[in-house]
Amino acid sequence: MITVMYYILAAAVAVLLMINFLRSKKWQDEILYLIVLLPFILRLLRLK
């Protein structure tokens, strides 16, 4: 059960990161959001 909650949390954080990426005006922040987003997606896809 707690594992499922952690996956939901990971998905929520991933969505927030994507929203921030889309709203960002600075290219440095955009790169940062994408770098942080990658491990969340890899976890959600159950690859890492």
Place this chain on the structure above:
Amino acid sequence: MKDHAATLRKTAFSLLALVVLISAGLQFYRHRNLREPVVLGPGVTDVKNLSDYFDGISGTINDAHVYVLEGEEPGGAILVLGGSHPEEPAGRLAAWIFAENAVVQKGRLFLILSTNRSATTVTRLGGAYPTDYSIETNFGSRTFRMGDRWSNPLDQWPDPEIYIHYPSRQELAYIDIRNINRTWPGRPHGTLTEQTCFAMTELIKKEGIDIVIDLHEAELQYPVISTIVAHSKGQDLAAFSSMMISGMEGFNIGMENSPEALRGLSHREIGDHTDAISLLLEAPEPFLDATRGRTDRKLLLEGKDRFIVRAGKHGLLFEKIDENGWPIALRVGRHCSTLLQIFELWTEEKADRGLVVSGVPRYSDIVDRGVGAFLKNPATADPNRIVYE
């Protein structure tokens, strides 16, 4: 115009991220799904699964194969565990050599090659470990998954803030709730790693196992190295084995008592919670040393590292090392000879519970001919005699 440029930039960054994601994802996927064939040797009479002993592990990644080698003459039963820590490959490879070569005349030998299979599907985060390694043979090479000390977080997540060991209630490092050598004797409703230990404890009880031998490797900066760690029930056997090996096999191995205050380890808990004698073997693995240089396949298989040699010159190591390093053949050979000596001494002492094994190379054979000389060719083997780990 400005918005258009921003959109283009975001699209370019997204595509770049996608390339990185696919590239990394493929590597992780291939690592987790690399199939390792085991060519069943002439002595393998049955292949079971851990779920045959505890149904709760059925369908999980840790429902490991249990290779049974039963002799015609009744005798004792010994369980060998390879891959408790898959970042210590000599233990897995030694067990592999037994599965592909051993013939049992008396008693029963049980082998598990992937004691923590989940931990074979991941490497240490931030460690830059290779994801696999290949052993050269005369028919090409055999490739094995490189692993970690801990179960894959994909199979057991999240970790707790504090890990309280069952049943001792000793507080251990949080991450060690995924370390199969900290979760013995296990429990049926615990985490995957605890359930795996519980399944093996059930195996030990149901099969009437006399001795459990857990194969490991250690960094040279760790004081428990080149040794047999023995539960109090196995002190005599370990001490005698240490003397015989040091005198006959061409290498030295020590013997240490399992500390009573250190919980969750196989050499402690199996001896405490079952009738079996529990022993743990440690061979030297420079790859694990913190002061190592480049962490690659070469270091893993050859065990050569100038920084570790330098650490030795400063008296920081508990095992010798020189420019020849610690090649995988020496480490696997140590495990094979130590196992054979333990079997022989046990059989001399307890004839009615003995285990007589042939067909397995000793230290000198493996050092002379290499590990690959004792691995079989899956391409020419009977497909019905191949099992995948």
